[in-house]
Amino acid sequence: MASIELVKVSRRYGKQVVLQPLDLTIPDGSFTVLVGPSGCGKSTLLRLLAGLDAVSDGDILLNNKQINDLDPADRDIAMVFQSYALYPHLTVAENLAFHMQVRKVKREKQQEKISRIAAILGIDKLLTRYPRALSGGQRQRVAMGRAMVRNPQVFLFDEPLSNLDAQLRMELRAEIKSLHQRFGTTMVYVTHDQVEAMTLADQIVVMREGVIVQQGNPLEIYDRPANTFVARFIGSPPMNLLDSQLTTRDSVPGVSCGDFWLPLPDEWHHAALHQCDKKVTLGVRPHNFLIDEKSGSPAMVRLVEITGESSLLHLDWQGFPLHVQVSSRVLAQPGDRLLLSIDTKHLHLFDKTSGARL
Template sequence: MANVTITDVVKNYGHLEVLHGVSASVADGEFVVLVGPSGCGKSTLLRMIAGLESISDGDIEIGDRVVNDLEPKERDIAMVFQSYALYPHMTVRANMAFSLKLARRSKDEIEQMVNRAAEILDLSTLLDRYPRQLSGGQRQRVAMGRAIVRNPQVFLFDEPLSNLDAKLRVQMRGEIKALHQRLGATMIYVTHDQMEAMTMGDRIVVMRAGVIEQIGTPLEIYDTPANSFVASFIGSPSVNLIDGVVQTQNNQLVLQADDGAIWPLPSNVNVKAGTPVQLGIRPEHIYLDPAGLPAEAFMIEPTGADTHVQLRVGKQLLIGVFRDRPDIALNATFHVRPDVSRAHVFDRVSGKRIGA
C-alpha cells in the first residue's frame, strides 16, 4: 500500500478553473472520504489521482512517485465506479480474473487470487453466475472483487453506492468499511452523502466550489466545523443558523437576532459587541424545558427512536430532534432551551468559525 500526497493541484477546462490549488494527504492504510455537494470537484480530483483527468498544475504523488504524467495502468491503483461496469457475457469468476489475464498471470495464480477475493467478499458461491443473475449489492461486490485481485497500492471509490436502495446502501457501507479493516488498504472514497462520510471515513475532506473547506476526523468536523458551510453540510437534520448581531446584556454577550429575539451565546466565545454573526445550534442540542423559550410546533415527524419537530421561536424557524415521543402538540406552545455550551458562532460575513 502507499500514501497519497496532493499538492496545490489545479484543474482547468479551457478558461474555467474548477479546482483551485487543492492540497491534502492520505496516509498509508488510511480511509479518506471526499465529500461535498454536486459540482464541488470531488470526483474530478479522484479522477486526477486515477489518471483519468489531466493535471493543470500542482503535483500528485502515490508512494514516492510523482504520477502527473503516468498513465492510469502505471499508477498501481484500482477504481470502483458508480456503475458496476461488469462484462455481461462473463461469469463473476471471469469478470474478476479479466485484468489478471491481461497481465499474463499464471492460471494457478489467477485462480488463487480470485478465490481469495471471493472469500473476502462472500462471493464464493456466485463465481459461476452471470451479472444478470445477481442483485445490485452482489454486482457491486463483484466490482470491488475485480479491484481487490489486482492488489493495488490505492483503492479509489467514486460514489459506488449511489445506484443501490437505502437498505443495501447501509449494508454495503458496512461491507466496504470491513473490507478496509481486513485489507489495511489505502482507500479514497467520493460521496455526496454526509452520512456515508461520517460512518466510513478515518478522515473527511469537505469540499465546496473547487476548494477544501476542512479536513478532519468525522467527530472533529461535526463538533468543531471550520465554517457555517461545513456545519450546515455535515449533520442531518442540518444545523440551525440564527442571524443576528452580538450585544451586551447584563455584562454578558448575547445575540440579538434579526427578528429582535435575544439568544444566549457560549460564555467562552471571543467576539466583540456589534459583530454580525450566525449562531449555530444542532437540532439534537435543543431540549424541552418549562423555563425555556416559548416555541410553536408547525410540523411533527416521528421516526420511531426520535421525533423531528419543526418549530418557531419568535419569527425564527428551527428544527429540533427529541428522543422518544415528547408530549408536543401541533400548533401548541411549549418551551425549549438550546444547549449554549455546544453551540457554534460564525462570522456572518466570512462564514468562518469564531472560537474561544
C-alpha cells in the same frame, strides 16, 4: 499501501476551472472521504488520481514519486465506479479474473485469488452468473472484488453506493469499512452523503466549487465546522443557523436572537466583550435544543416526524424555522406550542458576512 500527496493540483477545461490549485495529503493506510455537493470537483479529483484525466497544473505524488505522466495501468491504483462497470458478457468469475489474465497470472494463482476474495465478499456462490442475473448490491460486490484481486496500493471509490437502496447502502458501507480495517490499504472515497463520510472516514475533505473548504477527522469537522457551509453540510438533520447579535446583560456577554437571549460559555467572554453589538450567525445542532416546559421560549409545531425511538420536530421559533431532534416520541400536532431552551455548551458562532467560524 501508499501515501498520496497533491501539490498545487488544478484542472481546467478550456476557460472553465473545475479544480482550483489545491494541496492535499492522504496518509498511508488512511480512509479519506471527499465529500461535497454535486459539481464541487470531488469526482474530478478522483479521476486525476486514477490517471483517467490529466492535471492542468501541479504534481501528484505516490510514495513521494511523481505519477502525473504514468498510464492508469502503471499506477497500481484500483477504482470502483458508481455504475459497476462490469463486462456483461463475462461471468462473475471471469470479471474477477480479467485483470489477472491481462497480466498473464498463472491459472492456479487466479483461482486461488478469486476463491479467497469471493469468500470475503460473500459472492462465492455467484461465480457462474452473469451481471444481468445479479442484484445491485451483488454487482457492487463484484466490482469491489475485481479491484481487490489486483492487490493495489490504493483503492478509489466513486460514489459506489448511490444506486443502492437504504438497507443495502448500510450493509455495504459496513463491509467497506471492515475491508479497510482488515487489509489496511489506502482508500479514497467520494460521496455527497455526509452520513457515509462520517461513518467511514479517518479523514474528511469537504469541497465546494473546486476548493477544499475544510479537512480533518469526522468529529473535529462536526464539532468545529470552519464556516456555515460546512456546518449545514455535515450533520443530519443540518445545523440551524439563526441571525443574531452579540450583546451583554448585567456585564455578562451573550447573544440575542429575536426576543431570546443566551449567555455565552465562560471561555468566550473575553472575545465577545470586544465585539459587542457585532452581527453574527448563531448555529445550533438539532439535538442541542431541549423541551423545557418550565423556562423555555415558545415555539409553534409545524410538522412532527417520528422515526421510532426519536422525533424530528419542524418548528417556528422567534420567526425562525427550526429543526429540533429529541430522543423520545413527541405526540404533538401542527399548531401546538412547545417551550424550548438551548444547551449553551454547544453553541456555534459564525461571522455574519463571511460565514467563517468565530
